[in-house]
Amino acid sequence: MxxxxxxxxxxxxxxxxxxxxxxxxxxxxxxxxxxxxxxxxxxxxxxxxxxxxxxxxxxxxxxxxxxxxxxxxxxxxxxxxxxxxxxxxxxxxxxxxxxxxxxxxxxxxxxxxxxxVGAFALSEPGAGSNPAEMTTEARKEGNEYVIDGTKQWITNGERAGVVVLFAKTDRDDPGSVTQFVVPKDADGLTVGKKEEKLGLRASDTTSLEFDGVRIPAENRLTEEGKGLSAALSILTGGRIGIASQAVGLAQSALDEAEAYAGEREQFGKPIGDIQTIRHKLADMATQVRASRLLTRDAAAREDRGESPRMAASMAKYFASEAAMDVTNEAVQIHGGYGYVTEGDVERLYRDAKITTIYEGTSEIQKTVIARELLD
Missing domain, CATH: 1.10.540.10 (Acyl-CoA dehydrogenase/oxidase, N-terminal domain)
Structure with missing residues (x-):
């Protein structure tokens, strides 16, 4: 593209x-x-x-x-x-x-x-891939909503000053999910412990606890019951963003591996002269380019006013899995030096895994693709 x-x-x-x-x-x-x-x-x-x-x-x-x-x-x-x-x-x-x-x-x-800083509070301890199962509730009382519940896996959880929140106006009604804006300093809103993660360790990820948090009714973003469709429409574009990030991470790992292959010598020559390493780099470069093309195709479709749903899921699925493959091979090419923290590829390897999980797991992306193809 x-x-x-x-x-x-x-x-x-x-x-x-x-x-x-x-x-x-x-x-x-x-x-x-x-x-x-x-x-x-x-x-x-x-x-x-x-x-x-x-x-x-x-x-x-x-x-x-x-x-x-x-x-x-x-x-x-x-x-x-x-x-x-x-x-x-x-x-x-x-x-x-x-x-x-x-x-x-x-x-x-x-x-x-x-x-x-903004945060996006959709997931809950018991509602990840199926947000309709959320239990956070925003009850209407006069000109206010009163919010109770717990959100989990919130990026920018500590740093944020504004939270876009998804909650049900009726906890027993899956069709009542609604979107709100909640100031982080609202009374009754507390930040849970910071998660200790495999990767993405510089990014703060926390839970958010809502205990009788009162916000004015004017802080409601969508009509009652329109929040879930709003979330899904926004997340389609978000998946293009995550696919793009997977491409950037994989490109970083490829560049590190290519440079190392040119400078590291074994058996009297650079390891980049060894066919096994050359083939690894060829596979890695192909996966990065294919990921970039899929991702930019999805972005261009949205810019043209087409529905990018299937293209976005394809890009997110392929690019995130490719990032796992490319970073894995980058570690392998570096050998022991790839396994220690003094280099960058072990961090890239750890970071890559989350791209297959957040904003829709690889399994969810395949479900979306199959639905678009068959239903």
Missing amino acids: ELSEEQRAVRDVVREFAEEEIRPVAREADTEERFPEDVWDGLADLDLTGLTVPEAYGGYDADRLTYSVVNEEVAYGTLSVATALSVHCLATSCIATFGSEDQKERWLPEMVDGRP
Whole structure:
């Protein structure tokens, strides 16, 4: 998929930022499980925290292909930062797409500048792949909603100042899921423990506890019962973002492996001269390119006004599984050096796994693809 001159310029700027500002701090941030806030401020300076905000509110208002390119290049730096950015953009997308004029004016101009950070609260301890099973409830009382429940796996859970929340207005009615905006400092809203994760360790992932949280009725984003369809429509675009991140991560691993193969010598020659290694790199490069093409095709379909549902699921499924394969082979090419933390490929390997899980597992993507094909 050919990029426009402007898109190539954006790609080059973000790649330079990833190489000069993100990659140098990625290992330390992973080890310390600390989000690099200076990097976040740098993204804001590049207008990337307003990527999905309309220009009328100070945003970048990127088309989906540009959004894909940005996600790929930020993930080339480190997936933890790319994930935080994509979730922030999910939150701003929800407000921009479903919010009233007053809601947009209230939240978006500040979120464009990266503060407050956005969070997206859909999953629960007992409701992951099937959000209709959620139990979080928002009861209408006069001109307020009172929220009780627990959300889990919330990226930006500690850092966020704004939470886009999905809750039922009737806990016993699966069709009552509704979307709300909740300020993080609302009374009764507490942050649970920070999860200790295999990868994505610089990104904060927590639960959120809602205990009698009261918000004004004007903070409701969708009509009652329209929240689940809204979530699914937003997540289709989000899957293109995750596929893009998987491509960027895999490209990073491929570049590391290619460089190592050229400098590491065994049996009196670079290991890149050994056919087994050459074939590994050929397979890896093919998977990265195929992933990128699938992902950009899905993005371009959305930009043309076509339904990207199946293409997005294909891209997310293929690119995330390819990222697992490519990072695995990168570790193998590095041998013992790939297994220790002084290099980057073991972190890339750990990070890759989450791309097959969040925003719809690989199994869910195959279910969506099959449904589009057969039903």
